[in-house]
Amino acid sequence: MIRLATVFSGIGAIEQALKKMGIEHQIVFACDNGERNISLNVDEINNEIKNLPYDKQKEYIDELYEHKCKKENKMECSYLNNYNLSKKHFYQDVRFLNANQYKDKVDLIVGGSPCQSFSIIGKRAGLNDTRGTLFYDYARIIDECKPKAFIYENVKGLLSHDKGNTWKVVKDVFMSLGYNIKFYELNSKDFGIPQDRRRIFLVGTLKENLLPNTLEKQKLTKTMFDFLESNVDVKYYFKQKGFEFVTTNKRARINSKIISTQKANQQFNWNGDFVFEEYEKIKNRQDILDNAYIGYYNNVRGVVRKLTPRECLRLMGFTDDFKIVVDDVEMYRQAGNSIVVNVLEEIVKQLLKYKLI
Numbered sequence: 597m598i599r600l601a602t603v604f605s606g607i608g609a610i611e612q613a614l615k616k617m618g619i620e621h622q623i624v625f626a627c628d629n630g631e632r633n634i635s636l637n638v639d640e641i642n643n644e645i646k647n648l649p650y651d652k653q654k655e656y657i658d659e660l661y662e663h664k665c666k667k668e669n670k671m672e673c674s675y676l677n678n679y680n681l682s683k684k685h686f687y688q689d690v691r692f693l694n695a696n697q698y699k700d701k702v703d704l705i706v707g708g709s710p711c712q713s714f715s716i717i718g719k720r721a722g723l724n725d726t727r728g729t730l731f732y733d734y735a736r737i738i739d740e741c742k743p744k745a746f747i748y749e750n751v752k753g754l755l756s757h758d759k760g761n762t763w764k765v766v767k768d769v770f771m772s773l774g775y776n777i778k779f780y781e782l783n784s785k786d787f788g789i790p791q792d793r794r795r796i797f798l799v800g801t802l803k804e805n806l807l808p809n810t811l812e813k814q815k816l817t818k819t820m821f822d823f824l825e826s827n828v829d830v831k832y833y834f835k836q837k838g839f840e841f842v843t844t845n846k847r848a849r850i851n852s853k854i855i856s857t858q859k860a861n862q863q864f865n866w867n868g869d870f871v872f873e874e875y876e877k878i879k880n881r882q883d884i885l886d887n888a889y890i891g892y893y894n895n896v897r898g899v900v901r902k903l904t905p906r907e908c909l910r911l912m913g914f915t916d917d918f919k920i921v922v923d924d925v926e927m928y929r930q931a932g933n934s935i936v937v938n939v940l941e942e943i944v945k946q947l948l949k950y951k952l953i
């Protein structure tokens with residue numbers, strides 16, 4: 597039984613990975629603020645709550661978010677509808693998550709903090725030198741609950757961020773917490789998903805880190821077309837303006853076998869990957885004939901549509917039992933921000949193989 601925790605949890609890529617792999621697990625806690633960036637005086641609030649019992653600390657922060665931010669936490673909504681975790685252990689903000697209460701209760705923790713610069717000039721680059729960044733809170737939470745292993749995911753840009761300083765600090769801090777580190781740069785197209793998405797993964801273990809130095813790539817046998825739905829709602833098909841934009845603008849890609857990196861703002865602003873369907877294919881769909889624009893692309897007559905949220909999820913490695921409970925714009929955002937599940941499956945396989953979790 598793996599006891600799992602996540603921060604910056606999003607739609608739970610690792611949760612989905614364990615579920616897909618049929619690995620017995622229990623989710624201990626999760627945390628995501630749903631991109632509701634409200635201005636808060638962190639020190640002042642921490643001061644205010646530090647002497648309260650853990651459940652009262654959480655109550656205080658939950659109420660603060662509810663009071664300061666009228667928007668609901670849509671990430672929480674997706675998360676709690678899909679995974680087995682009580683609201684009692686879903687936190688709104690990593691900065692106020694006191695993980696001492698979970699000490700030795702977590703085997704694996706996963707998260708990728710949004711990238712922020714922290715310069716270490718004149719400092720020793722210990723955990724405290726990163727204070728004020730979301731990375732600090734990720735590392736602090738690891739230090740507090742001491743999992744057997746952690747996975748830290750980020751964009752490749754972190755390597756060159758602040759002239760390489762940020763990356764150096766990240767590694768140094770994890771090692772200073774007593775973890776043995778392995779680093780991978782992985783592209784999801786090498787792990788069965790036809791998406792060109794390169795991400796970095798740091799895997800830390802408390803035991804000697806026996807993980808291989810590189811993970812074996814798998815031959816890609818599927819294309820984007822294998823991930824498409826068969827009967828797509830008419831609302832995803834373009835009218836003339838959209839058709840003309842995506843068939844002429846370089847920002848948009850049509851019928852790529854391997855899609856480009858999904859992003860938070862994909863699809864709804866004609867940015868990303870799109871599907872062209874020949875007239876023959878849709879000629880019996882009166883709703884499409886009545887509403888979509890039929891034009892020419894590469895001298896072939898047909899229509900263009902967006903990827904559906906379900907297709908975007910599939911192209912992130914999520915199976916169709918993932919429940920979509922938010923609106924389309926939000927679902928595209930959440931899918932684009934996530935981690936490709938298949939890549940995490942491979943890392944988990946290795947952690948299990950070497951008995952590190």
Ligand SMILES: C[S@@+](CC[C@H](N)C(=O)[O-])C[C@H]1O[C@@H](n2cnc3c(N)ncnc32)[C@H](O)[C@@H]1O
Pocket residue numbers: 603604605606607608609610627628629630631632671688689690691707708709710730930933934935
């Ligand atoms: C790049 S996404 C990670 C998504 C996730 N890895 C997944 O599998 O879907 C970063 C996440 O951090 C969350 N976030 C940003 N600031 C936060 C904070 N202070 N506390 C908790 N979550 C935060 C955002 O809402 C967003 O969902």
